[in-house]
Amino acid sequence: MFRILAAFFAALCIEAAAFAVAGAATTGLVRGTVTLDGVPAPGARVTLEGEGSRFVATTDSHGSYVFAAVPFGDYLLTAHADRALGRSFTLHVSSDSIVTVDVALSHLRAIAHATVAANAGVTGTPVGVNQIDRTAIQASPDENDLNRLIETMPGIVRFSYDEPVALGFHGVTYNIDGAPLPLATSSNFAQIVDPADIDSLEIYTGDFPAEYGGERMGALVNIITNRSSDIGEGNFGRLTAGVGNDGQAIAALADEARSGSTEVFLDVNTQRTNYGIDAPTYVPIHDTSSSSDEFLRAIAQVDSRSTLAFDYGNQLSQFRIPINTYPGNPVDPVTSVPGTNDVQREYDRFASANYTRTSRDGSGVFQVIPWYRMTRVAYAGDLAKDVLATQFDPNTGTLDQLVGLDQDRLATYAGVRVSDFRATGTHAWKVGIDADRENFTARETFACYYFQCDSTLSPVSPYYPVHTAQARAGSQIGLYAQDTWTPIRILSIQYGLRYDRSTGYVGADMLEPRIAVNLQADAKNIVHVYYGRFYAAPQLEDVRQACVLLGAGSGGCPANPVYNLQPERDAYFEMGLQHAFSPALTGYVNVDERNVINVLDTTQLLNTPLFAVFNNALGRYTGIELRLADLLENGNSWYVTTTISSSKAGGISGSTFLFGPAPNPPGVPLTSPELLSPEDHDQTVASTAGYTMHFGLSRAWFATLQGDYGTGYPVAFENATTSLSGRLPSHLTFDASLGRTLAGTPNRGLGLRLDLQNLLDHQYVVKIANGFNTTQIAPGRSVLVRLTQAF
Numbered sequence: 001m002f003r004i005l006a007a008f009f010a011a012l013c014i015e016a017a018a019f020a021v022a023g024a025a026t027t028g029l030v031r032g033t034v035t036l037d038g039v040p041a042p043g044a045r046v047t048l049e050g051e052g053s054r055f056v057a058t059t060d061s062h063g064s065y066v067f068a069a070v071p072f073g074d075y076l077l078t079a080h081a082d083r084a085l086g087r088s089f090t091l092h093v094s095s096d097s098i099v100t101v102d103v104a105l106s107h108l109r110a111i112a113h114a115t116v117a118a119n120a121g122v123t124g125t126p127v128g129v130n131q132i133d134r135t136a137i138q139a140s141p142d143e144n145d146l147n148r149l150i151e152t153m154p155g156i157v158r159f160s161y162d163e164p165v166a167l168g169f170h171g172v173t174y175n176i177d178g179a180p181l182p183l184a185t186s187s188n189f190a191q192i193v194d195p196a197d198i199d200s201l202e203i204y205t206g207d208f209p210a211e212y213g214g215e216r217m218g219a220l221v222n223i224i225t226n227r228s229s230d231i232g233e234g235n236f237g238r239l240t241a242g243v244g245n246d247g248q249a250i251a252a253l254a255d256e257a258r259s260g261s262t263e264v265f266l267d268v269n270t271q272r273t274n275y276g277i278d279a280p281t282y283v284p285i286h287d288t289s290s291s292s293d294e295f296l297r298a299i300a301q302v303d304s305r306s307t308l309a310f311d312y313g314n315q316l317s318q319f320r321i322p323i324n325t326y327p328g329n330p331v332d333p334v335t336s337v338p339g340t341n342d343v344q345r346e347y348d349r350f351a352s353a354n355y356t357r358t359s360r361d362g363s364g365v366f367q368v369i370p371w372y373r374m375t376r377v378a379y380a381g382d383l384a385k386d387v388l389a390t391q392f393d394p395n396t397g398t399l400d401q402l403v404g405l406d407q408d409r410l411a412t413y414a415g416v417r418v419s420d421f422r423a424t425g426t427h428a429w430k431v432g433i434d435a436d437r438e439n440f441t442a443r444e445t446f447a448c449y450y451f452q453c454d455s456t457l458s459p460v461s462p463y464y465p466v467h468t469a470q471a472r473a474g475s476q477i478g479l480y481a482q483d484t485w486t487p488i489r490i491l492s493i494q495y496g497l498r499y500d501r502s503t504g505y506v507g508a509d510m511l512e513p514r515i516a517v518n519l520q521a522d523a524k525n526i527v528h529v530y531y532g533r534f535y536a537a538p539q540l541e542d543v544r545q546a547c548v549l550l551g552a553g554s555g556g557c558p559a560n561p562v563y564n565l566q567p568e569r570d571a572y573f574e575m576g577l578q579h580a581f582s583p584a585l586t587g588y589v590n591v592d593e594r595n596v597i598n599v600l601d602t603t604q605l606l607n608t609p610l611f612a613v614f615n616n617a618l619g620r621y622t623g624i625e626l627r628l629a630d631l632l633e634n635g636n637s638w639y640v641t642t643t644i645s646s647s648k649a650g651g652i653s654g655s656t657f658l659f660g661p662a663p664n665p666p667g668v669p670l671t672s673p674e675l676l677s678p679e680d681h682d683q684t685v686a687s688t689a690g691y692t693m694h695f696g697l698s699r700a701w702f703a704t705l706q707g708d709y710g711t712g713y714p715v716a717f718e719n720a721t722t723s724l725s726g727r728l729p730s731h732l733t734f735d736a737s738l739g740r741t742l743a744g745t746p747n748r749g750l751g752l753r754l755d756l757q758n759l760l761d762h763q764y765v766v767k768i769a770n771g772f773n774t775t776q777i778a779p780g781r782s783v784l785v786r787l788t789q790a791f
Helices: 002-011 134-139 146-150 544-551
Strands: 027-036 045-050 053-058 064-071 073-080 087-093 098-100 103-105 115-117 129-132 156-158 164-166 172-176 200-204 219-224 234-244 249-259 262-273 289-303 306-320 343-358 364-380 390-393 398-401 404-423 427-449 463-488 491-503 508-520 525-536 568-580 585-604 611-631 637-654 685-695 701-710 731-740 750-757 765-767 782-790
Touching (some): 053 064, 087 103, 134 701, 146 200, 156 637, 463 544
Parallel strands (some): 027 103, 087 115
Antiparallel strands (some): 027 064, 045 053, 073 087, 156 164, 200 219, 262 289, 427 463, 491 508, 508 525, 525 568, 585 611, 637 685, 685 701, 701 731, 731 750
């Protein structure tokens, strides 16, 4: 049946011999010349293999070749000509990079048998851009957790609920197979993409080109789900089943079919656990979660220069909200009655089509990507029991009763991304447009005792529901032009300009210049400098009505709150040095500073489970990021990542009604650095390190040990309700994985793996409830065993 689907999709297109890969937003260009005994070699055969894909080109009359749309990753380039000994190069490709490899062949030189590393120089992968390929993902203890994979990168710290916080502030931008995947609502627990659907990742923590923007740019994650692979005709698949402690269970099906030049990929999986999200107790209570995911991708060749790809994803995740039932819990002031059953359900669906066409000379790529996304978050509160929960207020010494919440939020997007890329001798131009329309609706039902919503009523009166509703449409458009200019071999200048405009509750726009300079000081060192401006529109969430209904009686909210939430505007500077200790051992150090006006952040709405978006007037991040990574000759690898940073924010400039009649200190202007204090996700030192060993027949077995260290987060932040101060203790945890990967293309045999999270069972407090966050304790040891059978 699956082969029939592939054949049907192929029938819509014209077959051709080789793929021009769809996904220019996540591709680079590889080009060069082939000479034979010092003379250009027309008709030479050049192959590029890696990441499960294979590309073939023939040199023109000048001995030149080009691969126009090569997905990011590691490749082996080999050239052959006129019975001469072939020569091979290993090379690394990143998005929008230009890798030039000139190949000198000879009938006489035995060196032609060697495989050497090609130095992409100043037009290769920039400082602050890292990749995690399929091999590394498969061997990682975090293989089943996208957020934790991202958090192994410098500049990114692991915050509550495993949220990656990048360059000091919330907000990670995602692209999947070249299409944007916007974050529509706050308070999501589910991963934005199921890791089972991912082939490889490219993570920007700096050097953001002008083509990216309009959303918060702490980090940018490019995701490739399935690549065009070098398999024969037919249908190939894998079945996976796994079990573990804490009620873990997982089942998955991955299938791939080829018919002519068309490939179709299908991934279906489901999983559950008794430990869903970080709980307020060391032994979680009411913390079961489950998720199911279906993902379909098809890639077809339209003609020799065009491809068409289609993605469709559907995901449902369900989370029981963990509770604390012990009034004397020293780390959680919130006490719920036993049996409280709050559940959050998250629905996510996306689809995109990607048409990519290369120019006749292979040096240009035109791309059109229409896309759609729907995301829905439904919080089903146990209202009758929620209102019986209490929270101890250390400032007054009293117990405050909480408010119950039942909420349903729905956001739908429709958009299009268009880009045109062209490389010449010293320039690589790219222009494009991003445009989308969002529709957002929400309804809330709050349950509270009469006196909570009206202080004049009896404190023993029964609870009653309060209803609110919201509907709003908004739009975003981004226009950009950028160029990578290489006037001389050792100097590259990437410059661009982006214009973003958004509408919704507030309309605003911004021009954002970006410039990066890379200078190759010598054969091993590249000096990098970057400056960029960023714009991020606020989400279409409005809690004014809820604030009035819940807070008017007690004076906690003005009778007519003004919507004054503003877009975030950032200025970011970085400079760094990348050093090649050897062809395989590389490292870099990056020093950066980020200054923000109107930081977009979230806080709890009064004493409800609802999180509301607000603006900090000012934000400042300074950091030093270091990374070393080595791929040894025997295939083993290791890395070390360290971030030393300070993240501060202060002042309230948007959604001021959430913070009472005097949200800011009197007499202190909102532009004053005196307002700055450490963010609740400020972590002075964060470091991860890992070592992977491959062994056994065909080196199909792997073993990985990974460590994670972090200094504690601040206990309180800004208007926090707790009287505590200082920082939580530091933590050190270890994860491990052991397994056997499936061999061959297509896969064959039986695979197995054992994953151990928090090997030493070190549980630590991530956050304490303080008005901005709930109490969260890191989970204990997790053991998961999986078996995979190829068919």
